[in-house]
Amino acid sequence: MSLPRLQPQDMCFPNLAGAGDWGIKGYQKRGGYEGLKALLQTAPKDHIEKLKQSSLRGRGGAGFPTGMKWSFMPQPAPDKPLTKPSYLVCNADEGEPGTCKDRDILRFDPHTLVEGMIVGCYCLNAKVGYIYVRGEYYDESSRLNQAIQEAYKAGFLGKNILGTGVDVDVHVHLGAGAYICGEETALLESLEGKKGQPRLKPPFPAGFGLYGCPTTINNVETIAQVPPILKNPLEWFTRWGRPGNSGTKIFSISGSVKNPINVEAPMSIPLRELIEEYAGGVTGGWSNLQAIIPGGSSTPMLNAEQSARVLMDFDALKAEGTGLGTAAIVVMNKQIDLLRVMTRISHFYHHESCGQCTPCREGVGWVHRLMERLSAGEGTPAELDQLYALTKKIEGRTICAFADGAMWPVQGTLKHFRNLLESRLNKGEAA
Amino acid sequence: MPTIRINAQQSTGQTPHSLGLNLSWSKSAQSAITSLLARYPAERSRSALIPLLHLAQREFGGWLSVDAMQLVADTLGLPYIRVYEVASFYTMFNLQPLGKHHIQVCTNCACLIRGSDEIVKEVKATTGLTSSGQTTADGEFTFTEVECLGACVAAPMMQVTHSTGGIHYFTNLDAKKTREILKSLREKGEADKFADTPPAEVDPISHGKYAK
Numbered sequence: 001m002s003l004p005r006l007q008p009q010d011m012c013f014p015n016l017a018g019a020g021d022w023g024i025k026g027y028q029k030r031g032g033y034e035g036l037k038a039l040l041q042t043a044p045k046d047h048i049e050k051l052k053q054s055s056l057r058g059r060g061g062a063g064f065p066t067g068m069k070w071s072f073m074p075q076p077a078p079d080k081p082l083t084k085p086s087y088l089v090c091n092a093d094e095g096e097p098g099t100c101k102d103r104d105i106l107r108f109d110p111h112t113l114v115e116g117m118i119v120g121c122y123c124l125n126a127k128v129g130y131i132y133v134r135g136e137y138y139d140e141s142s143r144l145n146q147a148i149q150e151a152y153k154a155g156f157l158g159k160n161i162l163g164t165g166v167d168v169d170v171h172v173h174l175g176a177g178a179y180i181c182g183e184e185t186a187l188l189e190s191l192e193g194k195k196g197q198p199r200l201k202p203p204f205p206a207g208f209g210l211y212g213c214p215t216t217i218n219n220v221e222t223i224a225q226v227p228p229i230l231k232n233p234l235e236w237f238t239r240w241g242r243p244g245n246s247g248t249k250i251f252s253i254s255g256s257v258k259n260p261i262n263v264e265a266p267m268s269i270p271l272r273e274l275i276e277e278y279a280g281g282v283t284g285g286w287s288n289l290q291a292i293i294p295g296g297s298s299t300p301m302l303n304a305e306q307s308a309r310v311l312m313d314f315d316a317l318k319a320e321g322t323g324l325g326t327a328a329i330v331v332m333n334k335q336i337d338l339l340r341v342m343t344r345i346s347h348f349y350h351h352e353s354c355g356q357c358t359p360c361r362e363g364v365g366w367v368h369r370l371m372e373r374l375s376a377g378e379g380t381p382a383e384l385d386q387l388y389a390l391t392k393k394i395e396g397r398t399i400c401a402f403a404d405g406a407m408w409p410v411q412g413t414l415k416h417f418r419n420l421l422e423s424r425l426n427k428g429e430a431a
Numbered sequence: 432m433p434t435i436r437i438n439a440q441q442s443t444g445q446t447p448h449s450l451g452l453n454l455s456w457s458k459s460a461q462s463a464i465t466s467l468l469a470r471y472p473a474e475r476s477r478s479a480l481i482p483l484l485h486l487a488q489r490e491f492g493g494w495l496s497v498d499a500m501q502l503v504a505d506t507l508g509l510p511y512i513r514v515y516e517v518a519s520f521y522t523m524f525n526l527q528p529l530g531k532h533h534i535q536v537c538t539n540c541a542c543l544i545r546g547s548d549e550i551v552k553e554v555k556a557t558t559g560l561t562s563s564g565q566t567t568a569d570g571e572f573t574f575t576e577v578e579c580l581g582a583c584v585a586a587p588m589m590q591v592t593h594s595t596g597g598i599h600y601f602t603n604l605d606a607k608k609t610r611e612i613l614k615s616l617r618e619k620g621e622a623d624k625f626a627d628t629p630p631a632e633v634d635p636i637s638h639g640k641y642a643k
Contacts, residue, residue: 094581095578095579095581096579097539097540097541097578097579097583098540098541098579098583099579099581099583100581100582100583100584100585102581103581103582107628134581135481135485135521135523136523136580136581136590136598137581138597138598138599138630138635139598139599139600139626139627139628139629139630139635140628141635142630142631142632142633142634142635142641143628143630143631145631145633145634145635145638146631146632146633149633171470172635173470173478173481173482174481174482174485174635174636175481175521176481176484176485176521176522176523176524177521177522177523177524178520178521178522179578190481191478192475192477192478193477193478193479193480193481193507193513193517194477194480194517195516195517195520196520196521211472211475252583252584253584254541254544254545254583254584254586255540255541255544255545256544256545260541260545260583260584260585260586261584262584293540297539297540297579328583330540330541330544330583331544332544336544340543341540341543341544344538344539344540344543345539345540348539348578348579351578352578354520
């Protein structure tokens with residue numbers, strides 16, 4: 001039995017496919033900004049409590065509970081006003097290979113993000129919010145900028161929003177092409193006008209973030225989902241998905257499928273159903289499936305057998321030794337040279353290492369070159385073990401999670417497709 | 432970044448000498464700078480560095496000469512090295528002049544699976560270029576293979592950056608569509624009708640009126 005398809009009133013992003021007007025008129029017609037005033041008149045701690053109960057988890061890859069993250073931010077008390085300004089920063093530096101959901105939010109429903117920023121800034125006592133958009137999203141950020149200007153005009157942004165006494169300014173900050181700036185502290189560095197090199201944690205951004213002030217960084221999708229969660233009864237969001245994984249989520253399905261698509265669907269949907277119901281199925285049929293990357297290039301791939309049974313949520317994918325990540329599903333059928341794809345992904349990480357930590361700067365390059373050699377059939381089977389050992393020596397020994405994300409796909413390849421590498425090495429020897 | 436060791440000459444780009452261009456901002460750029468600086472706390476004007484580099488790159492021919500970086504440094508009251516280290520870190524800043532249209536074909540996983548090989552082949556055949564990073568002799572096109580640009584459900588795709596500003600996505604490509612886009616770029620200087628997302632009226636860099 002398959003899950004029902006979401007109706008527009010069940011969705012956080014009813015215009016994700018771009019069928020309707022992306023401007024403020026279209027957004028208001030879909031119910032946007034309705035009830036915003038009431039939200040700005042409710043105490044922030046009530047909102048944060050509701051977010052905790054909704055078990056909304058960060059949509060940017062790590063899956064950290066959003067309500068909890070927001071509760072780390074300092075709140076003013078009557079006898080203790082805040083001494084530093086707080087900031088909300090939206091991470092729209094979407095760059096994980098396979099991930100393309102934020103781009104469609106920015107160009108087809110930018111006001112969902114603008115409204116989320118207003119509510120978010122209010123909850124976190126931030127007067128200013130920055131949206132860090134990757135520099136390549138030029139036309140998309142043109143639309144986002146226009147959406148912000150429309151919101152100012154309509155009185156949803158600026159001083160004394162809708163007469164509630166809340167002040168919020170939102171600015172778009174364009175990046176310049178560095179995958180690492182999607183890491184939250186690298187993003188802050190970049191926003192401060194520096195090279196995007198991650199900071200050591202602790203201190204965490206909630207205590208010492210942008211300009212040394214309390215800062216929360218959230219993904220586009222996370223922030224945009226906040227207003228509908230707060231406006232609707234709790235049940236509206238929690239009825240989807242398994243406990244601890246509730247809600248709806250945008251899945252980006254690309255690769256060897258009939259209709260690659262960005263689609264909002266309930267969490268915990270079976271992977272097979274997602275691909276067959278929404279993306280037209282695997283090219284050549286389900287039996288032609290070779291492997292699936294479930295959550296962007298950093299997550300280890302699933303083999304066909306795992307793909308048939310796994311549910312798409314944080315906990316189910318973790319149990320399979322991988323992760324939901326950004327829910328960017330890259331499908332590879334049997335006609336695809338899987339080793340070439342994985343080598344290309346290694347090349348990507350080699351190119352994008354920020355160069356700060358030695359294990360990553362040097363090691364990711366070694367791994368890439370080893371993958372190149374091995375997938376070309378050069379080398380010996382002993383080098384496969386060497387490669388695995390190498391990934392284990394890089395993983396967990398750097399400031400940020402970049403190197404981990406670069407090693408996991410290689411480990412996944414060795415785990416599920418060692419036979420492919422071995423048979424290629426044997427052929428290489430024969431030739 | 433990590434390639435420094437392998438190809439120092441190529442990846443760091445240019446000689447560290449100024450070209451004596453004596454650059455200055457245009458009127459419209461000056462007003463854009465004022466509004467950009469207003470977005471950050473007064474004592475944090477360094478935050479405007481990347482936006483200003485974007486602006487400088489567009490003002491001065493699609494790349495950043497030492498002179499252009501020095502102008503940005505002077506505008507923000509920063510030492511030159513603070514500007515140079517940022518400009519050389521981010522891939523969108525070009526430290527060498529490029530062709531009028533910078534053709535950037537994504538060859539990462541989703542595009543690779545859906546046939547970016549064919550697109551690369553077509554771009555090479557039409558422009559006569561043989562490898563990533565080259566510019567045609569007439570200065571029309573530069574071709575680069577790039578990393579994921581976030582349009583994976585519309586793969587294969589490429590991005591075109593015009594030296595006069597403007598960056599557009601071209602998605603769901605095949606060889607024929609690629610050829611037509613390149614033809615239009617060569618003949619008309621633009622291929623907007625093939626672009627994936629028509630922009631709004633606001634310019635992403637200056638936040639003024641959209642500049643093509």
